[in-house]
Amino acid sequence: MSQRKKWKIQRALGMELPGLGKPGALEKRNYPPGQHGKARKPKVSQFGAQLREKQKLIFHYGIREEQLRRFVRKAKSLQPKNWIEALIGLLERRLDNVVFRLGFARSMAAARQLVSHGHVLVNGRRETIGSMVLPPGAVVQLSERANLLETTQAARRSPRLSLPSFLQFESAESMERGVLLSIPDSRHIPFEFNTNQVAEYYAKRGV
Numbered sequence: 001m002s003q004r005k006k007w008k009i010q011r012a013l014g015m016e017l018p019g020l021g022k023p024g025a026l027e028k029r030n031y032p033p034g035q036h037g038k039a040r041k042p043k044v045s046q047f048g049a050q051l052r053e054k055q056k057l058i059f060h061y062g063i064r065e066e067q068l069r070r071f072v073r074k075a076k077s078l079q080p081k082n083w084i085e086a087l088i089g090l091l092e093r094r095l096d097n098v099v100f101r102l103g104f105a106r107s108m109a110a111a112r113q114l115v116s117h118g119h120v121l122v123n124g125r126r127e128t129i130g131s132m133v134l135p136p137g138a139v140v141q142l143s144e145r146a147n148l149l150e151t152t153q154a155a156r157r158s159p160r161l162s163l164p165s166f167l168q169f170e171s172a173e174s175m176e177r178g179v180l181l182s183i184p185d186s187r188h189i190p191f192e193f194n195t196n197q198v199a200e201y202y203a204k205r206g207v
């Protein structure tokens with residue numbers, strides 16, 4: 001996905017999504033794209049509001065609709081009464097997201113590429129599936145080769161987000177190995193998000 005398209009998506013949603021990488025999408029044009037985007041102030045229907053919240057998840061985490069639906073179904077099996085919190089816990093514990101939140105990559109796409117190319121180790125074992133959900137206690141690190149890449153070094157010098165409370169590095173002196181401390185919830189989502197809208201969206205569709 002080009003940077004121009006990423007910025008267009010963020011302008012349409014009215015906010016920056018850290019998972020798409022480079023900040024600044026709304027600095028010059030903080031209004032929807034299109035010829036009349038600046039003047040247009042459309043009324044958002046209930047469905048439109050629900051759809052927008054769902055799209056935030058899809059674009060930030062870089063997943064497809066069917067992938068999100070699978071996570072919704074799994075979340076409901078884990079925690080039927082409050083499945084939306086379980087859903088966030090699953091999405092935030094995806095390996096590609098953990099790599100991103102540890103600051104090893106500047107975007108979700110870059111993090112997923114590191115994983116798929118075999119540059120990420122979990123508990124000392126090389127993993128190549130970005131969607132795998134990590135359990136608390138998992139230790140994540142880059143391979144020796146990946147540590148030397150200019151892209152990963154640049155990402156670590158200037159991380160896109162601050163380290164969330166559900167992650168920590170093994171020591172303050174070394175930022176080589178990250179540890180998943182606990183299961184995250186909606187408080188850890190790095191953008192404004194309405195959980196009720198997503199819950200209602202999928203409830204109406206019987207997912």
